[in-house]
């Protein structure tokens with residue numbers, strides 16, 4: 240009997256303002272839209288990759304530069320033999336959006352292959368491969384998209400004593416309004432513009448923000464958590480890449496938003512609220528003022544607890 244495995248890998252927001260490269264969450268639109276890539280692995284006499292989906296035209300022209308192809312190669316290397324399978328990528332995530340598009344393809348491909356071959360690799364081995372593949376195309380290994388996309392929830396990257404990432408509690412009643420303006424920001428370029436070194440007072444403030452936020456999540460103090468959602472590492476340098484970022488932050492705050500910031504390396508922004516009506520008003524404002532073209536979109540999201548899954 241022929242075998243076929245299809246995996247859905249959700250979008251994610253990395254950094255969440257306070258945790259540059261060490262904090263990220265998978266997201267799920269409340270509308271029911273599946274915001275992520277899907278990958279299918281099926282029997283074949285020799286390897287073949289088919290691409291389809293809304294953003295298929297934005298993929299590299301040379302199929303060997305498609306990260307899904309490179310994931311298959313890396314998986315074969317880890318297995319010690321060439322594995323003849325047919326893979327299909329449904330590229331539903333815009334590239335260079337700040338929503339972990341490359342992570343969706345990496346996680347989807349590796350999870351689908353691992354499932355198809357009856358799970359030869361464990362969670363830590365899989366995460367390690369995912370980080371390596373993400374690092375190839377984004378200018379440095381960072382797990383804050385692949386870990387939440389793979390495992391779901393809000394993930395803190397610890398990367399010590401053989402543990403890459405662990406789940407931390409989040410505020411279940413928060414809505415995350417995600418607005419992608421429709422323009423591209425390359426992660427590699429957005430990483431390259433960051434300073435190589437930071438002032439001592441900035442390091443101290445950063446430690447206070449991230450430590451305070453994690454503490455507030457564990458002790459269920461939403462007000463403290465909101466006050467800690469500050470980014471003094473990436474936002475001051477990257478906000479120039481986003482359309483009217485300062486004005487947007489001020490306007491959504493006036494509408495009642497609790498906090499806002501850059502999702503991943505941008506240009507998507509996230510806005511946090513604990514009321515659906517506020518989220519809807521923010522959505523309307525962003526639609527009128529933040530979207531730059533027809534490719535832009537907005538979703539009111541919750542944190543996706545499941546991560547990548549067989550569908």
Ligand SMILES: Nc1ncnc2c1ncn2[C@@H]1O[C@H](COP(=O)(O)OP(=O)(O)O)[C@@H](O)[C@H]1O
Nearest residue numbers: 305306334335336339340341344376377425426
């Ligand atoms: N399947 C894929 N999905 C997304 N990007 C891919 C894929 N394969 C190769 N790429 C390349 O990887 C890079 C991803 O860009 P990046 O700015 O990191 O996107 P994102 O932040 O959305 O993950 C682009 O140069 C893109 O052409």
Ligand SMILES: N[C@@H](CCOP(=O)(O)O)C(=O)O
Nearest residue numbers: 253260337338339426503504
């Ligand atoms: N921590 C990374 C996250 C990049 O996320 P992406 O969705 O823009 O790829 C960074 O900030 O560079």
